[in-house]
Amino acid sequence: MAGHRNFSRRSFIQTLGAMGAGIGLASALPAWAEPPTAAGGKLTPVKLAWGQTAVCQAPISVALQQGFFKKYGLDVEPVNFSGPTDALLQAIATGQADGGIGMALRWLKPLEQGFDVDLTVGTHGGCMRLLAPASAGIHSVRDLVGKSVAVSDQASPIRNFFAIQLAKQGIDADKQVNWVQYPEDLFGEALRKGEVQALATDDPQGWLIKHREGLVEVDNNLNGEYRNLTCCVLGLRGSLVRNNPAVARSITQAIVDAQQWTADHPAETAKIFAPYVPGQVPIDDITAMLREHTHHHHSTGDQLRKEVAVYVNELKLINVIRPDTDAQRFAEHYVPELLPAVQHAHMS
Numbered sequence: 490m491a492g493h494r495n496f497s498r499r500s501f502i503q504t505l506g507a508m509g510a511g512i513g514l515a516s517a518l519p520a521w522a523e524p525p526t527a528a529g530g531k532l533t534p535v536k537l538a539w540g541q542t543a544v545c546q547a548p549i550s551v552a553l554q555q556g557f558f559k560k561y562g563l564d565v566e567p568v569n570f571s572g573p574t575d576a577l578l579q580a581i582a583t584g585q586a587d588g589g590i591g592m593a594l595r596w597l598k599p600l601e602q603g604f605d606v607d608l609t610v611g612t613h614g615g616c617m618r619l620l621a622p623a624s625a626g627i628h629s630v631r632d633l634v635g636k637s638v639a640v641s642d643q644a645s646p647i648r649n650f651f652a653i654q655l656a657k658q659g660i661d662a663d664k665q666v667n668w669v670q671y672p673e674d675l676f677g678e679a680l681r682k683g684e685v686q687a688l689a690t691d692d693p694q695g696w697l698i699k700h701r702e703g704l705v706e707v708d709n710n711l712n713g714e715y716r717n718l719t720c721c722v723l724g725l726r727g728s729l730v731r732n733n734p735a736v737a738r739s740i741t742q743a744i745v746d747a748q749q750w751t752a753d754h755p756a757e758t759a760k761i762f763a764p765y766v767p768g769q770v771p772i773d774d775i776t777a778m779l780r781e782h783t784h785h786h787h788s789t790g791d792q793l794r795k796e797v798a799v800y801v802n803e804l805k806l807i808n809v810i811r812p813d814t815d816a817q818r819f820a821e822h823y824v825p826e827l828l829p830a831v832q833h834a835h836m837s
Contacts, residue, residue, distance in 0.1 A: 532564035533736050538577050538589030539567045544693040544778050545616045545721055546590050547762035552747035554761050560746075561739035575599055575644070581606050581726050588725040588740055592691075593800050594646035596724065598809050600823055605727035607825050609741040611719025611788040611796055612748055615711045615781055617647045618695035620704040621687040622680065630654045630708050637667040639676045639685040646720075647689045649809060650710055656806040663807075677702055693766060696778045711783065718796050719788055730825050738827045745787045745828070752785035789828040794820040 535558070539549050549567065552558050558565040568586055570577050578596050580586045582604040590612055600606065619638075621627040627636065630651055640648040652662035662668075671679050673694045679685045680702065687707065688698065699706060710720050723744050730737040751758045759775035766775060788796055794817075801816035 530562070532559065532562055533739075534564045534566065535588070535736070535740060536566050536568050536586045537740070538570040538580055538586035540577070540590070541569050541765040542693070542767055543691075544696075544762065544766065544775060545613060545691075545782055547758050547775075547779060548612070548744065548747035548751045548784065549590070550762045550765065551750055551758050552743050555747070555750060557743040557746045557750075558740075561743045563736070563739055563743060565740075578604055578606055578724060581724050584726060584728075586726075587729055588723060590721055590723050590744075592646040592720060593722050593797065594649045594720070594804065595644070596722065597797070597801055597804060597819075598644075601810055601814055601819070606724040606823075607727050607730045607737075608722045608793065608797060608823050609725050609730070609737060609789065609825060609827050610723045610744055610748075611786065611793050612721045612723055612744065612784070614715065614718055614720045614783040614786055615709065616692040616695070616720060617650050617689075617710040618691065618699065618706055619651055619687060619689055619708040620695065620699050621707050622702070623705050625686045627687055627705075627707050631658055631660065632707075633662075633687060634660060634665045636687060637669050637685040638687045638689050639671045639679050640668050640689050641673050642670055643668060645689065647691055649804065649807060650720075651689050651708065652807045653803045654708065680704075692778050692782075693770065693775075696781070697770065697774070700774075711781075716783075717786065718799065719786060719793070722793075722797075730827070734825075734827065737825070741789065741827050745789070748784045748787045751779060752783075755779040755784075790824070790826055794824045797824055 537549065540546050553565065553567060570580065570589065575595055577589050577591050578599050581589055593611070619630065626632065633651070633655065648668055655662040655666065669679070669685055673690060676688050676690060676694070677698055680688065688695070688704070690698070698704065723741060725737050725740060756772070756776045758779055759772045763770070763772050763775055797820040798816040801810055801814060801819050804810040805812055805814070
């Protein structure tokens with residue numbers, strides 16, 4: 490893509506500083522995904538960080554079991570990542586993993602600060618939810634004014650998403666809404682005790698607590714213009730994209746194929762992914778979650794650059810991204826031209 494590498498990371502933004510160690514990476518190779526032996530040539534080893542409990546990353550389990558990585562000449566070692574997704578980005582930037590999937594609204598700020606990671610495909614939309622009891626009188630995002638809302642952390646991408654929706658209505662989310670940090674497994678208790686009136690959360694926790702507690706889904710990230718926007722993205726180590734674009738392209742295409750297979754076969758995907766979901770969640774419930782996500786939406790190239798630019802500009806509304814950051818230039822820098830168009834690989 491013209492202009493994508495016309496200026497260096499060093500000159501683009503400050504150099505990536507020294508990174509701390511110990512960010513929660515461990516081998517996570519399930520029995521059915523033992524590294525395949527090369528039949529017609531040597532497979533390229535790749536370490537892919539994987540948030541195993543995140544249902545929206547179920548397509549990675551599909552790619553492993555259904556052989557999509559091997560199809561493109563890759564010997565993928567899935568590396569279980571248990572830390573926050575901004576630390577996952579750090580793991581990729583510092584070479585502890587070659588790639589991984591995380592939420593765009595979590596990753597764009599560290600990228601603005603210079604992390605050497607490229608975004609190669611938007612994987613899906615639809616895993617962020619704003620939930621409240623029917624008795625709370627919260628019928629829209631605007632009704633959060635004066636209320637307390639549980640979030641996993643103050644930089645949560647879900648918090649940022651709903652703060653953006655408030656900002657679009659002229660509401661200062663920092664001053665007019667009380668965001669209260671809790672571990673996600675205590676969200677239900679905080680609600681029952683009246684410590685909060687709403688929850689801003691993602692799946693699988695969001696879907697499960699909505700149905701378990703009989704909550705109303707006030708808003709999500711599939712309404713309006715967000716129906717056709719990704720929320721999660723595949724990030725690859727910048728040096729991998731620059732030095733071995735063929736491998737970067739293969740990883741990206743394998744993920745695209747797995748996303749489409751998930752969209753076409755949600756029940757089969759749920760069976761493959763079920764062992765990784767904590768709490769023995771029924772396969773039918775996992776299937777229902779997957780059907781609510783837009784795994785058929787896997788944006789690449791120019792389409793992904795447009796989506797990234799939208800989020801960069803929206804994060805300016807809540808003072809996360811600097812006002813002088815050029816959203817288009819940012820997107821051109823961090824979204825390479827590996828797969829030039831939105832890919833739709835319907836797999837049988």
